[in-house]
Amino acid sequence: MNLTREEERMLNGELGQGTQSAIELLVAIGDAYDAEKMIPITRAHAASSGQEGDLYFVELLEKGGAKCRVPTSTNPVYDIEFFHGLFEVPSDEAEVARRVMEAYKRVGAILSWSCVPYLTENIPLFGETVAFSESSATPYVNSVIGATTNREAAQSALAAGVVGKTPKYGLHIKENRKGTVLIKVEATLKDSFDYTLLGEFVGKQVGFGIPVLTGITRRPSTEELINFCAMSNTSGAVSMFYIPGFTVEAQTVEEAFQGDDPKDKIVVTDAELERTWKELQTADGKIDFVMLGCPHYTLKQVAEAAKLLERRKIHSGVSFWICTSATTKTLAKRMGYVDTIENAGGNVVVDTCIDEPCWSAYRDKVGMTDSPKCAYYRRFKDVVVAGLVDCVEAAVKGKYE
């Protein structure tokens, strides 16, 4: 890779060991992909996780004196204070989380602890070059916003935030943003849960690729797009997709395929979505808890949950959780939604996600969620997956029928 003088100085350690470790990682990635050079980025999102591999790298950088050169937001970990007393968190795991959160602070990251930072805390514009890890963030930023990012790991995104650059490869090159498979949607997409199932199905079918979706006639909402992104990039590796007419980069199918004929075509009918939904279930009947907010609920989703819980009580045998960002909870509190949910016996929790050790008390329990991603990473025994309305009904009744 051709490095500038400044990049050479970083690599030689002249700008500190932390920056050196960061650029070493970027050079390894650049060499692997035969990148010709580095290109500047304007922002990054590090999918911090509060696990040991994460801790090692962020401490390596910050102890070496590194500071983020561009705005770099962070993913959920968990608030140890909040969970203390509620559940037993193994003390060694809690210590890892505490040190991770400290280290991201010292490296100068935006402490968003959110998996949807592109909505509020760290918003790219059309055409920006960025480095965003996290399953929903990568495809959302590429497809809905039209900035460019590769499918980053937490560490490569953090390294890019520290160096302020990323190797020029993959989705930073126009011809690599070409659609790879045509998805003809014949299913009726009523609500955001249908987009969840669509994402789950498309990710599984496509694996690694760039789907181009046709047949969608109604403009998808922000939440529907978030769900499609999160699920298709978990059940598969979909870093980018097109819905010509609704996503920004290509206005027509031809443009999305850059003039080529699509090699593969997949048709999605209601039957495929129904089957996808059924395959997600590992239980029915009595549930122990409901877990919503994977990805983090938006303000609109928190409001919907609050409306469904007005003047109702959650069953005494069920814990009810909504995960969201601190920013969203602040507004939801101000608008009365949090009170409504808490009065019904539910909780709105910030800075965390189901894939964290703080939920270890649910290891042998049956959970219900509206997110297959939450089910996939589940740290609990069995799972029922259904839309928000069904989740709230089951929470009130204590069981899903």
Add this chain to the structure above:
Amino acid sequence: MKDEEIRLKCHKIVGGYGEGEALVSHEPICFYLTDPKTGTVREKTHELAGKNLANKVLVFPSGKASSVVQIDGLFKLALHNLAPKAMIVKDVETVLIVSAVIAKVPLVDRLEKNPFEAIHTGDMVKVDAERGTVTVKREAI
């Protein structure tokens, strides 16, 4: 019959040197689905299920699964000195590169011959990522 030794060129991704017995997987690998305290593959449906990848030279097509779990998986193996000695892959992706850098495991690709034909499980393999060479030694039967 004499032992057979061949030397092949490769492309360095993560530098270093590692040697050991080859373990070949035709399926992608997720390191999170190995036991971090033994190196045994726990993924029940995987062709390596029950096999141990600790200190082996691992030959496989690519990594799989989300960045968070993949990196943490290989890092935990490395913490217990149970990471592979080196990795030879067909297709690289960012997450596998980051995993190898963090766990300090030499990683190479673009072997001049098809790695699944040139290397068999049980061969003794030396990976010199810095020089871009892979040496395969097979005992005469």
